[in-house]
Amino acid sequence: MKKNSVLLAICCCGLALAAGCAAPGAPQAPSLRLPVAVDNLSAIRKGNRVVLTWSPPMETTDHQAMRWPTTTRVCRVLNQFPINRCGEVVREIKSTELVSVLPAARRPVVSFEDVLPPALIAAQNQATYAIEVVNQRGHSAGLSNQVRTSLVPTAPPPTEFRATLDAQGPLLQWNVQSIPTPSPGVSYRLRIYRRTSGKTDFALASEQPYRVGEDEARDTNFEWEQAYDYKIASVAVMAAPGRPAVEVEGDDSETVHLSAHDIFPPVAPTGLQAVFSSVGQKPFIDLTWAPNTESDLAGYVVYRRTAASTFVAVSTGLIKAPAWRDNDVHLGQKYYYTVSAVDLRGNQSPQSAPAEELVPMEVR
Numbered sequence: 001m002k003k004n005s006v007l008l009a010i011c012c013c014g015l016a017l018a019a020g021c022a023a024p025g026a027p028q029a030p031s032l033r034l035p036v037a038v039d040n041l042s043a044i045r046k047g048n049r050v051v052l053t054w055s056p057p058m059e060t061t062d063h064q065a066m067r068w069p070t071t072t073r074v075c076r077v078l079n080q081f082p083i084n085r086c087g088e089v090v091r092e093i094k095s096t097e098l099v100s101v102l103p104a105a106r107r108p109v110v111s112f113e114d115v116l117p118p119a120l121i122a123a124q125n126q127a128t129y130a131i132e133v134v135n136q137r138g139h140s141a142g143l144s145n146q147v148r149t150s151l152v153p154t155a156p157p158p159t160e161f162r163a164t165l166d167a168q169g170p171l172l173q174w175n176v177q178s179i180p181t182p183s184p185g186v187s188y189r190l191r192i193y194r195r196t197s198g199k200t201d202f203a204l205a206s207e208q209p210y211r212v213g214e215d216e217a218r219d220t221n222f223e224w225e226q227a228y229d230y231k232i233a234s235v236a237v238m239a240a241p242g243r244p245a246v247e248v249e250g251d252d253s254e255t256v257h258l259s260a261h262d263i264f265p266p267v268a269p270t271g272l273q274a275v276f277s278s279v280g281q282k283p284f285i286d287l288t289w290a291p292n293t294e295s296d297l298a299g300y301v302v303y304r305r306t307a308a309s310t311f312v313a314v315s316t317g318l319i320k321a322p323a324w325r326d327n328d329v330h331l332g333q334k335y336y337y338t339v340s341a342v343d344l345r346g347n348q349s350p351q352s353a354p355a356e357e358l359v360p361m362e363v364r
Helices: 002-018
Strands: 042-046 049-054 071-078 088-094 110-115 126-134 147-150 159-166 169-176 186-196 203-209 213-218 227-238 246-252 256-259 270-277 284-290 297-305 323-326 334-343 355-358
Touching: 042 147, 042 246, 049 126, 071 110, 088 110, 147 246, 159 227, 159 256, 169 227, 203 213, 270 334, 270 355, 284 334, 297 323
Parallel strands: none
Antiparallel strands: 042 049, 049 110, 071 088, 071 126, 126 147, 159 169, 169 213, 186 203, 186 227, 227 246, 227 256, 270 284, 284 323, 297 334, 334 355
């Protein structure tokens, strides 16, 4: 009896499946496991290197998470845009070799550096790059977005790059051995970059002509008591009528370090004059002098002596204006004065040339 019940149940299930009532909906096609195409490829050229960055696909074209190995093809094609196929495959990269350069990013970001063969570098050449990610069967969802970069020749960085410090601030010096063979519409300049020590990124400080021989530039936008790193790079500028100029940077020079520690005093004040006066009041001597022009000037100190003494400071604190009155004078005494300037960091100039004045014995 039990055997007949089991057979009956199996037969009923078979009939139900044959009638199609066990699985509602249309049957699903198997996944092709095609990685979605890359959509954020970017390229930056520096010297003879082109650095490509992109985010590897995280899912397939049918919205399944990527769980299978892939191969990334780096494609490069000369003087064509857009391209419809990969062309020259510069490199094939296994998915296991891709490591994100921004681990904390919402989407992983990977990079590849294409070192350009010298034969490709020419003013009239352009390279188009694309990424193609293929599955285990060699199939892909197509090329990524495409990026172009100019292959204009760049100039080498200057040599003997150095930074020194004087009273005016940082002085940068370098030597350019030669200028590349001229190409139509191509000119060259130098870019000086600076960063505050401890920071990661450099910022453009100034641009200078690219000239053969020794050259120099001032950093006029610095702050005393800061430490800086400097580097310098050439930039090729290619101009063509009716088109925006194309700029490509060459390689960087070595990085030099400089601490802008101010040990430089102001110049000694000039034009010191001393004039006695006592009309209707207690005798005094007025001092005046030409103002110093340093931007970091903090003030002045007045020194005085007599024939029987040496110079000592007689002013109280720093004098802000280039004038001072000495009310502590005595009849029949001759006084000698000098003035020195002091900057914001306490550096003090040499004393000025002296001025002298006699207080007469009789005051009217």
